[in-house]
Amino acid sequence: MTGRLVFEQVSKAFRAAVDEARRFVGATMPNPPVGCALLDENGTILAVGAHHRAGSGHAERNALRLCAERGLTDRITTAIVTLEPCNHTGRTPPCTEGLLATPVKTVWIACPDPNPKVAGGGASRLEAEGREVRWLEREVTRIPAGPLLLAQCRGLIAPFIRWSVEGKTWLTVKQAVNIDGLMTPPPGRTTFTSRQALDLAHRLRRATDAVVTAGGTVRADLPGLDVRRVEDHVNRPQRMLVVCSRTKDVPRNWLTVAERRFDVIFSDSIEDVPKRLAEAGMLWALVEAGPTLLGEIRNRRLWDDWLRIAVRADGDEDFSVERRHDATPLALFDELAGPIAAIQPDFV
Ligand SMILES: NC(=O)C1=CN([C@@H]2O[C@H](COP(=O)(O)OP(=O)(O)OC[C@H]3O[C@@H](n4cnc5c(N)ncnc54)[C@H](OP(=O)(O)O)[C@@H]3O)[C@@H](O)[C@H]2O)C=CC1
Numbered sequence: 327m328t329g330r331l332v333f334e335q336v337s338k339a340f341r342a343a344v345d346e347a348r349r350f351v352g353a354t355m356p357n358p359p360v361g362c363a364l365l366d367e368n369g370t371i372l373a374v375g376a377h378h379r380a381g382s383g384h385a386e387r388n389a390l391r392l393c394a395e396r397g398l399t400d401r402i403t404t405a406i407v408t409l410e411p412c413n414h415t416g417r418t419p420p421c422t423e424g425l426l427a428t429p430v431k432t433v434w435i436a437c438p439d440p441n442p443k444v445a446g447g448g449a450s451r452l453e454a455e456g457r458e459v460r461w462l463e464r465e466v467t468r469i470p471a472g473p474l475l476l477a478q479c480r481g482l483i484a485p486f487i488r489w490s491v492e493g494k495t496w497l498t499v500k501q502a503v504n505i506d507g508l509m510t511p512p513p514g515r516t517t518f519t520s521r522q523a524l525d526l527a528h529r530l531r532r533a534t535d536a537v538v539t540a541g542g543t544v545r546a547d548l549p550g551l552d553v554r555r556v557e558d559h560v561n562r563p564q565r566m567l568v569v570c571s572r573t574k575d576v577p578r579n580w581l582t583v584a585e586r587r588f589d590v591i592f593s594d595s596i597e598d599v600p601k602r603l604a605e606a607g608m609l610w611a612l613v614e615a616g617p618t619l620l621g622e623i624r625n626r627r628l629w630d631d632w633l634r635i636a637v638r639a640d641g642d643e644d645f646s647v648e649r650r651h652d653a654t655p656l657a658l659f660d661e662l663a664g665p666i667a668a669i670q671p672d673f674v
């Protein structure tokens with residue numbers, strides 16, 4: 327009855343918190359997705375919660391509410407959170423106070439709150455009240471799957487950090503190339519990758535707040551750019567679609583359909599797009615455009631990470647991920663963990 331959990335239990339609880347949080351990636355903007363698990367002294371998970379949507383309860387509050395409904399609040403000894411609990415009253419009351427109203431002894435935190443005004447405030451408040459704070463980062467090598475869990479927790483808030491600290495929306499480029507290294511689909515088609523890769527593409531659309539495309543792609547493909555192959559959030563905020571085009575020459579019917587699905591804006595300067603999207607509260611955008619626009623994005627180093635799906639001669643595909651930062655939200659997609667680990671960040 328030490329109240330201390332074995333690292334395996336901590337790992338399982340972080341897994342549960344990340345899994346719950348990542349269900350809501352793409353629905354929480356302009357807030358980051360966050361997950362929380364509450365455990366008893368034996369390491370049994372009592373409740374798991376996540377932040378669902380800006381203005382609704384934080385992850386800790388949702389987990390605490392579930393515990394209360396189940397009559398389990400008095401059994402809470404450990405809280406596991408992907409992000410440092412907030413210590414300020416915003417649209418909702420401070421999560422630190424919610425935790426302090428329980429017998430919680432230890433709070434495990436993966437990432438500090440990036441907001442410079444509140445950084446460290448949540449952890450200090452808990453410690454000032456005699457609760458133990460442990461950081462995943464400091465003990466990551468002792469925790470089974472610790473590095474992956476930490477990378478995923480950091481991935482959950484990476485776009486939020488870019489947005490809140492730098493005023494820019496995170497740009498992920500997705501590029502499919504055929505066996506000749508070209509992006510051009512066969513005649514009459516708009517895609518040529520496997521079902522598995524298309525599923526991933528649609529999960530990426532689901533997770534992002536905006537899509538960036540370009541005039542050439544619109545005229546060639548009349549792309550839908552909507553989420554189809556996977557379930558979309560029932561209650562998500564309207565996504566934005568940026569059409570990079572100087573001429574605004576796109577078919578009228580295509581635009582009418584796009585405007586039913588998205589808030590559509592045109593941009594004649596790709597350079598301005600990360601800032602314009604950020605001003606609209608978009609945390610993470612997916613670029614789906616042809617070689618001309620991708621060339622501009624690469625030359626100007628406007629991308630944050632770059633997913634390449636290359637069709638091989640044997641019909642299989644290689645996924646590769648280039649990234650310019652330590653953390654990447656692509657870490658949240660399990661099939662990309664290998665490709666992410668394989669390539670070192672291209673820091674600038
Ligand atoms: N394999 C894949 O992953 C993908 C493949 N594709 C394929 O790519 C092909 C189309 O590619 P491509 O012809 O290169 O066209 P793009 O999709 O790259 O669009 C080029 C257009 O973007 C606009 N543009 C270019 N530079 C800028 C800038 N700096 N700021 C703002 N707007 C700019 C211009 O639009 P405008 O002329 O309107 O002024 C330009 O004509 C199609 O065959 C399509 O199927 C498309 C997406 C993904």
Ligand SMILES: Nc1c(N[C@@H]2O[C@H](COP(=O)(O)O)[C@@H](O)[C@H]2O)[nH]c(=O)[nH]c1=O
Nearest residue numbers: 502516517518519527547549550551614
């Ligand atoms: N060719 C290609 C992709 N291309 C992107 O998908 C768009 C078509 O979207 P939609 O009309 O919604 O199906 C196309 O215009 C381009 O932006 N994506 C991929 O995952 N794999 C592929 O092989």
